[in-house]
Amino acid sequence: MNRRDCLALLGFVTVLPPAALSQQSSAPRRLGVLSVIASDDVIGQARLAEALAAHGWKEQDNLRVDWRSGAGDRAYIARLADELIALKPDILLAIGTPSVEELRQRTTTTPIVFAVVTDPVSQGFVKDLARPGGNITGFTDYDGPLAGKWLEMLTQITPKVSRVVVVYNPDTAPFALLMLRTIEDAARTLHVTVEPAPVHDATSIAALASHKEGGFLVLPDFFTMANRAHLLAAIAEARLPAVFWSRIFVGEGGLMSYSTDSAEQLRRAAGYIDRVLKGALPAELPVQNPTKFELAINLKTAKAIGVTIPSSLLATANMVVE
Numbered sequence: 151m152n153r154r155d156c157l158a159l160l161g162f163v164t165v166l167p168p169a170a171l172s173q174q175s176s177a178p179r180r181l182g183v184l185s186v187i188a189s190d191d192v193i194g195q196a197r198l199a200e201a202l203a204a205h206g207w208k209e210q211d212n213l214r215v216d217w218r219s220g221a222g223d224r225a226y227i228a229r230l231a232d233e234l235i236a237l238k239p240d241i242l243l244a245i246g247t248p249s250v251e252e253l254r255q256r257t258t259t260t261p262i263v264f265a266v267v268t269d270p271v272s273q274g275f276v277k278d279l280a281r282p283g284g285n286i287t288g289f290t291d292y293d294g295p296l297a298g299k300w301l302e303m304l305t306q307i308t309p310k311v312s313r314v315v316v317v318y319n320p321d322t323a324p325f326a327l328l329m330l331r332t333i334e335d336a337a338r339t340l341h342v343t344v345e346p347a348p349v350h351d352a353t354s355i356a357a358l359a360s361h362k363e364g365g366f367l368v369l370p371d372f373f374t375m376a377n378r379a380h381l382l383a384a385i386a387e388a389r390l391p392a393v394f395w396s397r398i399f400v401g402e403g404g405l406m407s408y409s410t411d412s413a414e415q416l417r418r419a420a421g422y423i424d425r426v427l428k429g430a431l432p433a434e435l436p437v438q439n440p441t442k443f444e445l446a447i448n449l450k451t452a453k454a455i456g457v458t459i460p461s462s463l464l465a466t467a468n469m470v471v472e
Contacts, residue, residue, distance in 0.1 A: 179427055182239035183217045184230055184253060186246030186372035197413060201420035222376030224321050228252050241426050243419060246372045248322050250275055254286060261426045264288030265419040268325040268370060270437055279437040287432040289418050290439050291370060291410045297329055298336035299408050300393045304365045305340050307391055308458040313343045313364030319373035320348050326369055355380045359387035366392035389455045397446035397469055405451045410440040444468040
């Protein structure tokens, strides 16, 4: 190309309207989302869209979002991970531990931001909270004292609970053994006996109804969220108090929950997605622990099963169902 042709081309570019220049220079970025459960549970598509829009990322404009929901089925989550990787996204959002596990097995280069994940260091997702290394970073939903708080809540009600059945699915909550160690340490101080109760399907959940003394502690686990109707029915049949990991359970009949704020998790994850899309490296973005917790209590359920919630708990509750 000679000098005259170059000048002509530059002149043509300068007279193009800004919108045309934008369309030619920047195609929408692509975000792949893998959630352990349905998109309308705990963390939904509308919340994600709102959080991203606050950073200037809007679908049908400068961002395309491919959302996949695993319905609490580990094998299905693996297949969805394959689908997302095949789409060649610019960045991935992994909601829940199984999502992180499946995606990290398939890519070491595509940036992954996670949310609602427990103890990512012990699970090998990152090297260190302050400097994660690799292509993964994000936001945890749990810190150590939380387990002690769950047990303490059960021992504060009347009549006092001295035996606690801990409910989780080992397939979707591989971190459960880490939590159980912390729970057992707290149990010795609180003089509580802990009984692990792994569940895998509707049959094992229904068997929980056979417990006739003590109380239940339901660990953070997207399997229990996806199967909460069966779980709440079994606990209601047992007529025992229970503490859950999300206030969604309390709104649907569970007794109490103490948990992180899922909306806050999503808002913070959207901030990291924004930073990575603008050039930040996941290896240099510190993993962040939860900063906001919420206590929910269902007084209607308390009355139905014959327990009394102390005024000290009620005074600090963020949500009370009467």
